[in-house]
Amino acid sequence: MAVKEIEVILSRQLADCLSIPIFLVDTKGDLIFYNEPAEEILGKRFEETGPMPVEVWSTIFKIQDDNGELIPREELPLYRSLAHQVPAQTTLWLESLNGIKHHLYVTSLPLIGEANRFLGALAIFWKKEDV
């Protein structure tokens, strides 16, 4: 069992204390945590889904652009933050596991810890009508 890096643990604990939906992935893109506000958007509790490989979460949620076109995985902010270690942002439509569509701003940033260790990325969601 690999123990998470402290920066990742702190990110989860921060997410756990915030009312903003947050999605946390490791360096491979595997989903390792999302917080309670994100559960509302994704349609399932984290306790129900548990961690998910990138191949699973990037396909089970239907993610479309404003024209209704599916967004390729490579263009998702989280993927760009992982691939290039840069912040990224876009607007998208996400259909949750319970079939509800959310219009969202998504901002992601890479997690780069002590000694410049690349540790994964996190994404913050804002419902577009909230902005």
Next chain:
Amino acid sequence: MKVVFWGTRGSIATVGAQTQVYGGNTPCVSIEKDQTLLILDAGSGIRRLADQGYYKDFGDIHILLTHLHMDHIQGLGFFNMFFDPQAEIHLWGPPSTSATLKMRLHRYLSPPLFPVRIRDFNCTLHIHEVTQETFYIEPFYVATNFILHPGPTLGFRVSDGDKVVAYLPDHEPALGARHFPQSPDWTSGFALAQNADMLIHDAQYSDEEYTERQGWGHSSINHALAFAELARVKRLELFHHDPSHSDEDLERLYSQHVNGQWDFKVFLAKEDATLEI
């Protein structure tokens, strides 16, 4: 392995009649086996080690710094072997993102905070930057990793291939956690402490004190106990005593929290204690 506590107090040296039993010097612990002496942290306790000439029966000297808060390095300038041209000393510790370990040490070991600069040391000095790795100082394997405490801070897991001592003197694994402890893979320091024969762990506060000082980087006694239980250690040494806690206070807190209900032995770390494991 032999473990000696030269300083067990946290934050600031606290010398007086109220602290004579558990000691008032800031963190310094030595671990020895065969011809090797590891010195963990260089709080004011290292001066006592130096004054006793305790290093004389060993080869090269290795000082391992968990982090560079003042209570863990303030004894460095008083470690007389730095001024011995025959001595060979290895200093191990974490760099920061923007400064090397040497640059960081120099902030203290230079005027106006200290009259002598590192370059004035007469010994042969080797400075090793450590982040998360395992290195070998015969006969010890030393595993390091970052742990939760403000600024770059390491914990150490020292093994001679048989016994393990885990040293996490400044550690707040409960920070931000809704429930503590969480699962092992989400717990800072778990891999360092897992199944250790001896865990030396931060236990600075009572529960009441912790609620007022969350985020300061330290644990309550209850958090230390919960962490030790999660890691399934055999023995816990409650360490980094708060400077406001007298010997009487520590014993009262111990009797309130420990109560003999744990599957491992629990002690208040005591300055001058020599332990064989």
